[in-house]
Amino acid sequence: MADLPIINLPLLHRDPLAKSSVIKKIRDACHRYGFFHVVDHGIPDRVIEDALKVSGEFFQLPMAEKEELASDDVCKEVRFCKLEMGEFARDFLKLYANPLDHFLASWPRSPPYYREKMGIYSKEVRKLSIELFGAIVESLNLDNQTNHLQKNFEQGLQTLVLNSYAPCSESDKKIGAPPHTDHSIITVLLQSAPGLEIENGETWKNVPNLKGSLQVLVGVHLEVISNGFYKSVLHRAIPSCGDSITRLSIASLHNLAIDEVVEPAAELEIDGEDGNSRMYKGSSLRDYLKHLASGEKRGFIETIKIN
Numbered sequence: 001m002a003d004l005p006i007i008n009l010p011l012l013h014r015d016p017l018a019k020s021s022v023i024k025k026i027r028d029a030c031h032r033y034g035f036f037h038v039v040d041h042g043i044p045d046r047v048i049e050d051a052l053k054v055s056g057e058f059f060q061l062p063m064a065e066k067e068e069l070a071s072d073d074v075c076k077e078v079r080f081c082k083l084e085m086g087e088f089a090r091d092f093l094k095l096y097a098n099p100l101d102h103f104l105a106s107w108p109r110s111p112p113y114y115r116e117k118m119g120i121y122s123k124e125v126r127k128l129s130i131e132l133f134g135a136i137v138e139s140l141n142l143d144n145q146t147n148h149l150q151k152n153f154e155q156g157l158q159t160l161v162l163n164s165y166a167p168c169s170e171s172d173k174k175i176g177a178p179p180h181t182d183h184s185i186i187t188v189l190l191q192s193a194p195g196l197e198i199e200n201g202e203t204w205k206n207v208p209n210l211k212g213s214l215q216v217l218v219g220v221h222l223e224v225i226s227n228g229f230y231k232s233v234l235h236r237a238i239p240s241c242g243d244s245i246t247r248l249s250i251a252s253l254h255n256l257a258i259d260e261v262v263e264p265a266a267e268l269e270i271d272g273e274d275g276n277s278r279m280y281k282g283s284s285l286r287d288y289l290k291h292l293a294s295g296e297k298r299g300f301i302e303t304i305k306i307n
């Protein structure tokens with residue numbers, strides 16, 4: 001089992017000494033792994049159980065009903081997809097979630113309580129992500145930019161990606177999600193069962209599903225903001241084939257507004273790995289989504305690197 005960093009959230013508010021040690025731990029975690037667990041995160045168990053329950057019920061609906069929400073448009077507010085990428089198969093439902101009032105009416109109507117329960121989860125996870133982002137901004141020593149970046153993050157787009165992985169025995173395909181980095185600043189992940197793996201030092205590490213924990217992943221746009229100091233983490237999902245149950249995960253991706261340009265923080269450009277330089281061009285989430293839709297082989301980050 002991978003020995004990965006665990007952030008205990010209430011320590012951020014305990015006293016200045018505890019706070020600075022947590023901020024340092026976040027800095028190390030984002031730099032070395034692009035990943036950490038968060039425990040004592042404040043989202044009630046009941047909210048988490050309900051979100052997983054209604055997600056499971058959604059995926060059990062007849063395929064024809066789910067396919068009414070299918071679309072090839074990667075920018076669509078609500079999109080169901082039966083995905084097979086290479087040898088990996090899973091179903092997912094993507095939902096835009098912030099501002100919630102704006103998007104809620106486009107969410108699935110059934111199962112009953114879907115909107116209510118997922119809406120509560122999405123608000124809770126959003127609150128958590130704002131707190132985490134504040135700590136991340138601090139961990140990069142971005143005092144001058146804190147207000148501006150933090151404000152943009154708070155007004156940004158939140159996307160929920162609900163994944164359903166059928167039991168392996170029901171399919172001749174390999175069930176899972178292929179290696180990828182996330183199109184986010186940070187992603188907060190909830191898993192019903194283990195299966196997430198992250199790449200570190202050219203090996204894949206299993207991420208244990210610690211009781212009561214959520215997983216936090218550094219996305220491509222945080223790598224950009226940090227001018228390469230924080231690594232967007234390559235990850236994949238390989239549910240255990242011994243399990244006869246469907247594995248669910250809910251990824252909450254947090255971004256700036258869709259057309260807001262994300263650039264390396266000015267204070268950090270002097271820390272560029274190749275000495276005093278800005279490592280990435282500015283890009284927006286829409287640029288990233290267009291890249292995903294284009295089928296281009298290179299990863300998005302490669303296309304925005306300044307050589």
Ligand SMILES: O=C(O)CCC(=O)C(=O)O
Pocket residue numbers: 161163177182189191195196235236237248249251
């Ligand atoms: O199911 C998982 O553990 C990972 C899902 C994921 O990486 C994603 O939806 O971006």
Ligand SMILES: [Fe+2]
Pocket residue numbers: 180181182235251
């Ligand atoms: Fe992901």
